[in-house]
Amino acid sequence: xxxxxxLKREVEKPVRLTGGHRLCAGCGAGVVVxxxxxxxxxxxxAVVVNATSCLEVSTFxxxxxxxxxxxxxLAFENAAAACSGVEAAxxxxxxxxxVEGTVKFITFAGDGGTYDIGFQSLSGAMERGHDMVYVCYxxxxxxxxxxxxxxxTPLFARTTTTPIGSAGQGKKQNKKDLTEILVAHNIPYVxxxxxxxxFKDLHTKSYKAIYTEGPCFLNVLSPxxxxxxxxxxxxxxxTKLAVDTCVWPLYEVEExxxxxxxxxxxxxxxxxxxxxxxxxxxxxxxxxxxxLEAAQQYVDQKWERLLQHTGA
Amino acid sequence: xxxxxxxxxxxxxxxxxxGGEIYEPGTARxxxxxxxxxxxxxxxxxxxxxxxxxxPFCPDSAIPVKDGKRLDFDYMHCKGCGICENVCxxxxxxxxxxxxxx
Amino acid sequence: MSKPLSGNExxxxxxxxxxxxVMGAFPITPSTEIPEYFAQxxxxxxxxxxxxxxxxxxxxxxxxxxxxxxxxxxxSATSSCGLALMYELLYVAASCRLPITLACVNRALSGPIxxxxxxxxxxGARDSGWIQIYAENNQEAYDNFIMAMPIGEAPGVRLPVMTxxxxxxxxxxxxNIELLETDAVRKFIGEYNPDNYxxxxxxxxxxxxxxxxxYYMEHKMLQAEAMKAAKVRILEVAxxxxxxxxxxxxLFEEYRMExxxxxxxxxxxxxxxxxxxxxxxxxxxxxxxxxKIRIFRPFPGEELARALAGTRAVAVMDxxxxxxxxxxxxxxxxxxxxxxxxxxxxxxxxxxxxGGRDIKxxxxxxxxxRLMDITVTGEIGPVYSHIGQRSKEDxx
Numbered sequence: 175x176x177x178x179x180x181l182k183r184e185v186e187k188p189v190r191l192t193g194g195h196r197l198c199a200g201c202g203a204g205v206v207v208x209x210x211x212x213x214x215x216x217x218x219x220a221v222v223v224n225a226t227s228c229l230e231v232s233t234f235x236x237x238x239x240x241x242x243x244x245x246x247x248l249a250f251e252n253a254a255a256a257c258s259g260v261e262a263a264x265x266x267x268x269x270x271x272x273v274e275g276t277v278k279f280i281t282f283a284g285d286g287g288t289y290d291i292g293f294q295s296l297s298g299a300m301e302r303g304h305d306m307v308y309v310c311y312x313x314x315x316x317x318x319x320x321x322x323x324x325x326x327t328p329l330f331a332r333t334t335t336t337p338i339g340s341a342g343q344g345k346k347q348n349k350k351d352l353t354e355i356l357v358a359h360n361i362p363y364v365x366x367x368x369x370x371x372x373f374k375d376l377h378t379k380s381y382k383a384i385y386t387e388g389p390c391f392l393n394v395l396s397p398x399x400x401x402x403x404x405x406x407x408x409x410x411x412x413t414k415l416a417v418d419t420c421v422w423p424l425y426e427v428e429e430x431x432x433x434x435x436x437x438x439x440x441x442x443x444x445x446x447x448x449x450x451x452x453x454x455x456x457x458x459x460x461x462x463x464x465x466l467e468a469a470q471q472y473v474d475q476k477w478e479r480l481l482q483h484t485g486a
Numbered sequence: 487x488x489x490x491x492x493x494x495x496x497x498x499x500x501x502x503x504x505g506g507e508i509y510e511p512g513t514a515r516x517x518x519x520x521x522x523x524x525x526x527x528x529x530x531x532x533x534x535x536x537x538x539x540x541x542p543f544c545p546d547s548a549i550p551v552k553d554g555k556r557l558d559f560d561y562m563h564c565k566g567c568g569i570c571e572n573v574c575x576x577x578x579x580x581x582x583x584x585x586x587x588x
Numbered sequence: 589m590s591k592p593l594s595g596n597e598x599x600x601x602x603x604x605x606x607x608x609x610v611m612g613a614f615p616i617t618p619s620t621e622i623p624e625y626f627a628q629x630x631x632x633x634x635x636x637x638x639x640x641x642x643x644x645x646x647x648x649x650x651x652x653x654x655x656x657x658x659x660x661x662x663x664s665a666t667s668s669c670g671l672a673l674m675y676e677l678l679y680v681a682a683s684c685r686l687p688i689t690l691a692c693v694n695r696a697l698s699g700p701i702x703x704x705x706x707x708x709x710x711x712g713a714r715d716s717g718w719i720q721i722y723a724e725n726n727q728e729a730y731d732n733f734i735m736a737m738p739i740g741e742a743p744g745v746r747l748p749v750m751t752x753x754x755x756x757x758x759x760x761x762x763x764n765i766e767l768l769e770t771d772a773v774r775k776f777i778g779e780y781n782p783d784n785y786x787x788x789x790x791x792x793x794x795x796x797x798x799x800x801x802x803y804y805m806e807h808k809m810l811q812a813e814a815m816k817a818a819k820v821r822i823l824e825v826a827x828x829x830x831x832x833x834x835x836x837x838x839l840f841e842e843y844r845m846e847x848x849x850x851x852x853x854x855x856x857x858x859x860x861x862x863x864x865x866x867x868x869x870x871x872x873x874x875x876x877x878x879x880k881i882r883i884f885r886p887f888p889g890e891e892l893a894r895a896l897a898g899t900r901a902v903a904v905m906d907x908x909x910x911x912x913x914x915x916x917x918x919x920x921x922x923x924x925x926x927x928x929x930x931x932x933x934x935x936x937x938x939x940x941x942x943g944g945r946d947i948k949x950x951x952x953x954x955x956x957x958r959l960m961d962i963t964v965t966g967e968i969g970p971v972y973s974h975i976g977q978r979s980k981e982d983x984x
Contacts, residue, residue: 185541185551193546193563194514199522200567204545212542221658221786233514236797237490237503242511244786246657247796248650248680255647259610259654259662262638264787266609266660269636273659273787295650298643373542399567407568407581410543487784487791499806504746504814505685506807508794509784 179374187216188242195240196232200406202396202413203229205369206311206376207282210392211243213380219243220278221260225253225287228318229311251291254299254308257281261304278384279306284396285326286316289352300359300389307383307390310352313398321401325350328421329472330465332453333401343456343465348472353393357427362388365426367435368395368413375424375435382428395422403452412450419447420477425484434484441477444470491516515563519546523566523585529558534578540570561587589767595723595758598730598765599665599691599751600625605773606737608689609660609780610638612648614670617703618755619693622665645670649677649688656686657795659785661737663688667755668695671709675716681748682717683811684795687740687780688748690718691733694856695755696943704944705755707855707908710884711917717811719749719818720885724841724859726763728882729753731835734768737777738825744817754857756944772832819886839888841880842895844870848877850959851896851933853922854905855881858940858947862905865952876956881918889925896926901934901959907941915939915972934962937972945976958984 190211197204207229214220220243224230230247233240248256257279267273283292288310296308315333316322323333323345330344338344356364363386365379376394383390395416399406416422419442424435445466448454457465480486488503490513503509536556541549548564550557571579582588593601600622603611613623630639638655642648645666652662666674671692681688696706710720719739723729729751736749753759768776784793799807819839826837843863845851852862859880869876879895881888896902904923906916914920919937926932938955940947955975962968973984 181538181542182536182554185538186554189512189547191547192512192515193548193560194512194517194519195546196519197545199545199565200569201545205543205569208545208547209542219787219789219792223654231798234508234794234797236506236799236803237493237508238514238517239490239508239510239794239797240512240514241794242792244788244792245794245796246654246786248653248684249676252647252650252677255642255650256654258640258642258647259612259651260658260786262610262640262651263655263658263660263662266636266638266655267658267787270609274789277787294643295647298647301643302641369543372539405568407572409567409569410573495802497806499809502803502806502810504807504810505683505795506797506799506803507685507784508797509791511792 179378181372184212184377187212190214190242191233192240192242194238196235197228198400200399200409201228202313202369202398202409203311205409206394206396209369209373209376210280210309210380210394213377213384214278218276218278220280221246223253223257223260223279223281225283225292226250227284227287229282229284231318250287252295253281253283253287253292255295257306257308258299258302258304261306280384281306281308283310284317285310285312285314285324289325289350297359300356300361300391304389305387307392309392309394311394311396313396313401315401317398317401326352329469330454330457332456338456356391360430361390362386363390363426363428366393366422367424368417368422369409370413370417379426401453404450408450415442415447415450418442419444420473421447423477423480425480432483434480434486437486444473518562519565520562521585523564525566525568525581525583526585526587527559527564527566527568527570528580528582528588530578530580533576535576537575540574540579543569543573589769590764591767592762592764593726594621594760594762595726595729595753596621596693596760597625598726599733601767602730602733603663604629604635605770606661606734606777607635608637608663610640610651610655610662612651612662612664613639613641614645614648614666616645616667616670618695618759619665619667619670619691621759622691645673646677649674649681652688653677653681653684653686656688657684657785657793658787659782661780663690665691665693667693668697668709671713672697675713678713678716678718680796683807685746685811685814686748687737687746689733689736689740690748690750692750692752693755693759694752702943703755705757706942706944710750710752711908711910713750714885714917717747717815718885719747721749721751721883722855722881723751723753723758724857724880726758726761727765729758730765730767731829731833731837734773734776735825735829739818739821741780742821745814745821747814747818757857766833768833776829776832815886819888822883837882839883839891840895841882843878843880845877845879845895847875848898849875849900849963850956851877851879851899851902852905852952852955853879853881853902853918855884855918856907858905858907861947861949862952865949865956868949868953869956874956874960887921887925889921892922892925893929896933897929899933900963903955903959904935904937905955906937906939909939909942919972934968936968939974940976947976951975
C-alpha cells in the first residue's frame with residue numbers, strides 16, 4: 175500500500191468477500207471482514223481461518239464460499255491454533271521450495287470464539303509468535319446460537335441468558351477488556367478499531383496488522399442489528415456513537431507504545447449509545463437511573479486509564 | 487475437479503467433493519440473496535459524486551466499483567439493509583419499499 | 589540395522605526418518621518421550637519440521653489438521669486424556685479427509701486418573717473415522733508408523749491414521765529392533781502432493797463447510813467408502829513394506845491357527861504373553877491358537893470370520909471395558925463378524941488389563957481351560973466376564 179490511505183483506490187481492488195453469503199441484512203461482520211481483507215495487497219494471497227460463528231456458517235455454506243482466498247474452518251475454540259498450523263505448514267514448505275509467493279494468514283472469530291471458548295488457543299498462538307493476524311469481530315454476544323451472553327457483552331445488556339425480569343437486569347459483569355489482555359502478551363501490534371467514516375482507521379490498522387511480522391491482534395466492533403436490537407440501516411450511526419461516547423475507544427499499541435487514534439471533539443454521554451438499542455431499553459425505565467450511572471462510570475474510568483496509557 | 491456449479495441438493499454422493507472441499511474462489515456469487523429484500527435501494531447516478539463512502543459499508547459487497555466510479559447496485563446480492571442510504575452524504579441513494587428493482 | 593530402542597524412541601526415530609513438515613507437540617504420559625526425542629532432532633538440525641509446542645492436545649490436533657490441509661505432512665503423539673481432548677477434532681480430521689498420522693500410546697482414560705496401559709483411549713475414538721492400527725511390540729510400532737502415510741495418503745483413502753502401542757509395556761520397554769535405512773523410508777513414503785491445498789497458487793481451497801441436511805449424509809457416504817477402500821490399501825502397503833523389510837504384515841496375525849480348535853482374539857502387547865500360553869498348550873497337545881488384531885479400523889470382519897470358522901470355542905479378550913453391559917468393543921465387532929457363519933464357535937468375552945492390570949501366561953491358560961470346558965460340557969457360562977480383578981467371588 176502506498177503511504178496515504180485512499181478509499182477510492184482501495185475499493186477499486188477485486189472484492190475478497192463476495193456477495194451471496196447468508197449473513198443477515200445489515201450485518202456488521204460482513205462489513206468488518208470485507209474491510210479487513212481489503213487491506214491485503216492485491217498480489218498477495220491469504221488463507222482465511224475461521225472459527226465456528228455467524229461468519230463461518232454464512233460464508234461457507236456448502237457449496238458456497240464467499241471468499242476468493244483459501245479458507246479453513248475446523249471448530250469453535252481453535253481458530254488461532256488452526257492458523258498456527260497453516261503458518262507452520264507455510265514455513266516448512268517454503269524451506270523446501272514447495273510454495274510460491276507471499277501468503278498472509280488471517281483468522282476471523284467472533285467474541286465467543288475469542289474472549290471465551292477460543293481464549294486458550296488465542297493466547298497460545300500469540301505467545302508462540304506465529305506470523306499471523308487474529309481479528310475478533312466483536313458483536314458482544316454469542317450471536318450464532320441466538321444471542322447468549324459472552325464475557326464481551328456489556329454490563330446490563332439483555333441477552334437470552336441474561337434476560338430482564340424481576341430478579342435480573344441483564345448481564346451482571348462489565349465487558350472483559352480483551353484488547354488489554356492481548357497487549358499484555360507483548361506482541362508486535364494490537365489495535366482496537368471499528369467500521370467508521372471512510373474506513374481509514376480500520377484499513378490502516380488492518381494493513382499494519384497484516385504486514386507487521388509476528389502475531390498481531392485486531393479487536394473490531396461489529397454491530398449486530400438482531401442482537402443489539404436496532405434498525406439494520408443504522409450500522410454507521412451506532413458505530414459512530416460507540417466511538418464518540420468512548421464506549422469503544424480506537425487505539426493501537428505498537429511494540430508496547432500506546433497511541434490513541436481518535437479523541438471525540440465532544441465526548442457524548444453513554445446514554446446516547448445505549449438509547450437506540452433495544453438490548454439496553456430497560457436501563458431507561460424509571461428507577462433504573464443507577465444503571466445508566468454505573469455504565470457511565472465504567473466508561474469514564476476506562477477512558478481515563480486509556481488517556482493515561484497513551485499520554486493523551 | 488468438481489465445480490460448485492455442478493453441485494446442488496439433488497447431486498448423488500459420488501459426485502460431491504470429498505470432505506466438502508471447494509476448489510474455486512467466491513462460489514457464493516452464484517447464490518441469489520437479492521430475494522431477501524423487503525426494501526430496495528435506488529441509485530440516483532446524477533446525484534452521485536463517487537465519493538465511495540457507501541461501498542465499504544455494504545455487508546454484501548453489492549456496490550461494484552469500476553474505473554473510479556460506483557456502478558448501479560448488484561441486485562442479485564443486495565439484501566436491502568439501507569446502511570448505504572444513511573451513509574451517503576448526497577441524495578444519491580433512496581430506499582423504496584418492496585423487494586423488486588425499481 | 590539393529591538397535592535397542594523403546595517403543596517411544598522407535599516411533600520418534602521413524603518420525604525423524606519421515607521428516608514431517610509439521611509436528612504438534614504436547615506431552616502426556618506415556619507418550620511424552622515422543623515429542624521429547626523429536627525435539628532433540630529439531631534442536632540438532634536433523635529435521636525440517638516446524639515443531640509447534642502447542643498449549644493443549646486440542647490445539648495439537650488443530651495444528652495438524654490445518655497444516656495438512658495447507659499441504660504439509662503433519663504428525664503428533666498422545667495418550668488417554670490427550671486423545672480424549674482431541675475428540676471433536678478427530679471427527680473433523682477424518683471428515684476433512686486429511687491423512688494426518690498420530691501415534692497413540694495407549695493409556696487408560698480417567699477417572700480415576702491412571703497412567704497405565706489399556707485400550708480405552710483409542711477404543712473411545714473408534715467411531716471417529718480414523719484408520720486404527722495396533723502394535724504388539726516395538727518393531728511393529730516402528731513399522732506401522734512408517735506404513736501409515738502411504739495408507740492414509742492414497743487418493744482413494746485420504747483418511748487419518750492412528751498407530752497404537754501399549755503404554756509403558758511397549759512405549760518404554762527396550763527391545764532390539766530392525767531399522768530401515770532412512771533413504772529406504774523416504775523412498776517408501778514418497779512425497780505428499782495433494783491435488784489441492786490451502787497454499788496452492790493456481791486455485792484456492794475452502795475446507796470445513798457448513799453442510800445442511802441435504803449434503804451431510806452424502807459426504808459421510810464418501811467417507812464410508814474411503815474406509816472400505818482402506819482395507820485393500822492397507823494390504824497393498826503391507827506387501828510393499830514386506831519387499832523392503834522382509835517383515836510380513838496383514839489385517840491380523842494368525843498364530844498357530846491352522847488347525848486351532850480353541851482360539852483367542854486380542855489386541856496389542858498381551859499377544860506376546862498369549863503366544864507363550866499357546867505354545868505351552870500346544871506342547872500338551874491342545875489345539876490352541878491366537879488371532880492378534882492389527883487393523884481395528886477398518887474392521888476385518890469377513891477375514892476374521894473365515895479365520896475363526898474352523899474353531900469350536902473362542903475367547904475375545906478386551907483391554908477396554910466399553911460399559912455396554914454386553915461386553916467390550918472387540919467382542920462386539922467379532923461377534924458381529926461371526927454372525928453369518930453357518931457354524932459358529934462358542935464365543936465369550938473376557939475384559940482384562942484395565943488401567944495396566946497385568947495379565948500372565950497362567951491367566952491366559954485359565955482362559956483356554958474355560959474354553960476347553962465349554963467344548964466338553966456345551967455350557968458357556970457367563971458370556972461376558974472379567975479377569976485379573978480382586979473379587980470376593982471366584983473368577984470363572
